[in-house]
Amino acid sequence: MEKYLDILEIAIYGSAVALILIGLYGALTKKSLIKIVLGLSIMDSGIHLMMIALGYLKGGTAPIFSKGFENSADQMVDPIPQALVLTAIVIGFGVTAVALSLVIRLYRHHDTLRIDEIKNLKW
Amino acid sequence: MVGSPVLFVAIPLLAAFLIPLMGMIWKEFVRIIPGLVLAYMLVLSVSLIIYIQSHGTIVEVISGWGPPVGINLVFSPFSGALTTLMTFLGLLVWLYSHKFKRNVDYEPAKKYFILLMLMVTGSVGMVLTGDLFNMFVFIEIVSISGYGLTSFFVRRDSAEAAFKFLLMGAFASSFLLIGIMIIYTQLGTLNMAEIAQRMPQMDYHMKVFSLIFILVAIGVEAETFPLNGWAPDVYTQAPGPISAAMSGIVVKAAVYANIRIIYTMYDLQGAYEYLLIIGLITFIVAETAALKQERLKRMLAYSSIGQMGLAMIAFGIGTKEGVYAALFLMFSHAIIKSLLFFSGSYLVYNKTSKYIKHVNGMGKYLPITAFLFTLGAFAIIGLPPFMGFWSKLALLSAAADSNLVILVAVILVVSIVEAVYYLRVVNRIFFFKKRANTKPEKPTINAMIAMLSLAAIVLVIGFYPDLVTGLIERAADDLMDKGRYIGEILSKN
Numbered sequence: 001m002e003k004y005l006d007i008l009e010i011a012i013y014g015s016a017v018a019l020i021l022i023g024l025y026g027a028l029t030k031k032s033l034i035k036i037v038l039g040l041s042i043m044d045s046g047i048h049l050m051m052i053a054l055g056y057l058k059g060g061t062a063p064i065f066s067k068g069f070e071n072s073a074d075q076m077v078d079p080i081p082q083a084l085v086l087t088a089i090v091i092g093f094g095v096t097a098v099a100l101s102l103v104i105r106l107y108r109h110h111d112t113l114r115i116d117e118i119k120n121l122k123w
Numbered sequence: 124m125v126g127s128p129v130l131f132v133a134i135p136l137l138a139a140f141l142i143p144l145m146g147m148i149w150k151e152f153v154r155i156i157p158g159l160v161l162a163y164m165l166v167l168s169v170s171l172i173i174y175i176q177s178h179g180t181i182v183e184v185i186s187g188w189g190p191p192v193g194i195n196l197v198f199s200p201f202s203g204a205l206t207t208l209m210t211f212l213g214l215l216v217w218l219y220s221h222k223f224k225r226n227v228d229y230e231p232a233k234k235y236f237i238l239l240m241l242m243v244t245g246s247v248g249m250v251l252t253g254d255l256f257n258m259f260v261f262i263e264i265v266s267i268s269g270y271g272l273t274s275f276f277v278r279r280d281s282a283e284a285a286f287k288f289l290l291m292g293a294f295a296s297s298f299l300l301i302g303i304m305i306i307y308t309q310l311g312t313l314n315m316a317e318i319a320q321r322m323p324q325m326d327y328h329m330k331v332f333s334l335i336f337i338l339v340a341i342g343v344e345a346e347t348f349p350l351n352g353w354a355p356d357v358y359t360q361a362p363g364p365i366s367a368a369m370s371g372i373v374v375k376a377a378v379y380a381n382i383r384i385i386y387t388m389y390d391l392q393g394a395y396e397y398l399l400i401i402g403l404i405t406f407i408v409a410e411t412a413a414l415k416q417e418r419l420k421r422m423l424a425y426s427s428i429g430q431m432g433l434a435m436i437a438f439g440i441g442t443k444e445g446v447y448a449a450l451f452l453m454f455s456h457a458i459i460k461s462l463l464f465f466s467g468s469y470l471v472y473n474k475t476s477k478y479i480k481h482v483n484g485m486g487k488y489l490p491i492t493a494f495l496f497t498l499g500a501f502a503i504i505g506l507p508p509f510m511g512f513w514s515k516l517a518l519l520s521a522a523a524d525s526n527l528v529i530l531v532a533v534i535l536v537v538s539i540v541e542a543v544y545y546l547r548v549v550n551r552i553f554f555f556k557k558r559a560n561t562k563p564e565k566p567t568i569n570a571m572i573a574m575l576s577l578a579a580i581v582l583v584i585g586f587y588p589d590l591v592t593g594l595i596e597r598a599a600d601d602l603m604d605k606g607r608y609i610g611e612i613l614s615k616n
Contacts, residue, residue, distance in 0.1 A: 047297055102282050105282035
């Protein structure tokens with residue numbers, strides 16, 4: 001059990017970092033607008049996973065005072081990162097929605113989704 | 124106490140979401156409600172400023188959770204002065220755009236005013252909040268409404284500018300989240316006062332690491348040098364009053380966040396030098412870039428970036444005179460640049476490309492607007508007896524007091540560049556012949572009132588700078604006194 005939890009922790013941190021890097025790569029190198037938005041969204045997910053993992057306590061319980069858990073405050077996982085992530089997910093959703101609607105506008109205006117063909121403004 | 128700082132966030136947020144409902148009852152409500160709300164906020168913040176002079180800083184605890192745990196709003200002389208400035212500018216932006224799209228359509232005006240209210244909410248919230256994560260949320264409110272407002276005109280290239288802004292803003296918000304996360308894992312708190320108090324315990328490398336992430340993130344909104352690529356495009360493509368609101372309200376809030384983090388939260392050696400150098404680079408690059416611009420609003424955008432660079436230089440000097448000069452610069456820049464954006468938008472009104480050559484000969488057809496633009500141009504260059512003169516003088520004397528003679532020389536030389544490109548436009552307005560394909564557009568009466576009141580402030584403060592210096596000096600004292608800020612908030616527990 002102990003060993004399983006160790007591996008799980010490494011896996012969570014590893015996948016969080018991997019997601020951030022994949023997202024950065026996608027957002028910075030891809031030419032398609034949709035893929036850029038996807039990259040941003042993946043990077044956000046990675047950061048959210050990282051934040052949850054940071055607040056996690058090995059073998060801890062949910063941060064709720066209930067029957068049988070009255071004196072177990074030191075075994076509870078940190079609730080603040082969870083609250084922050086909830087807010088951050090909503091914000092990320094909003095940004096993605098605005099980005100996709102802008103992509104639609106850009107497509108209608110330029111008839112292309114390639115970012116290197118949209119250069120009416122000086123980049 | 125006449126009201127509480129919570130109202131600065133709650134009322135505009137409520138109004139923003141009530142606007143579409145009230146619009147169903149009577150369409151004019153959509154245009155009237157924002158003005159009423161902003162006027163109320165202005166009255167409230169002026170009366171709170173008077174209140175805190177005798178009673179000290181107001182720390183508002185939200186929902187009964189004391190400062191280290193819950194969210195708190197701080198109305199100190201510094202944040203109060205900025206709140207007053209922002210609500211005043213918000214009111215003028217509303218006044219200027221009151222008749223906006225009146226003859227065209229109901230739907231765009233509704234969205235415009237909702238987003239404008241959200242933008243003011245976010246900026247005021249950023250200034251008032253005492254919680255780091257709360258600041259992140261407000262920054263996101265400002266950015267998302269900013270994306271929407273930038274892409275407002277469908278026929279221009281506005282979606283492109285907005286997407287560029289969004290790309291940088293999304294990266295910035297991710298970085299800010301990482302920075303906040305590092306601080307939280309190291310110190311276990313998000314309250315800015317408690318972070319400031321416990322900052323010496325933090326590991327040095329983690330400190331530098333988190334500061335870099337946070338500064339990069341906020342630097343995007345604050346238009347610092349390598350991160351300001353969005354600003355010229357956004358200012359060109361957004362509606363005129365929104366350009367004014369961006370440079371006058373949003374960027375001021377971001378600079379506040381930057382300064383609060385460097386001055387209050389961190390105790391790092393070299394952070395002031397960072398501000399000084401990055402401000403100097405921003406100032407020089409932006410002013411020389413402005414010189415070669417062919418579009419009026421793009422030129423104004425680069426000038427706005429340059430002025431923010433000046434404010435950063437002044438903050439980077441690090442003495443009390445420097446902070447005083449920086450706040451004075453922020454104040455005068457907000458007023459003057461709004462005047463320039465307001466009047467400049469009318470000078471190139473009928474052309475979507477907004478080239479500088481379109482202002483040719485407008486002095487004959489739009490005498491008052493052209494005169495106001497000229498007034499703004501003279502003021503921002505720093506000619507006496509306008510407001511810009513006193514702020515630049517304060518900066519130069521602060522630099523001279525700290526023995527930074529080279530800095531004084533560089534600022535003066537770059538100011539000549541600034542004078543050249545502004546006077547070039549003024550020359551075109553008055554001494555060139557009007558181009559055949561440009562059509563002068565008379566400003567509406569509301570826009571005229573907004574511009575005239577800004578011009579009156581520029582002139583009155585130019586002749587009687589004492590009217591505001593006391594206020595700014597108290598704000599500077601407040602910012603420099605880190606121990607008092609921490610004490611005032613944490614004693615509320």
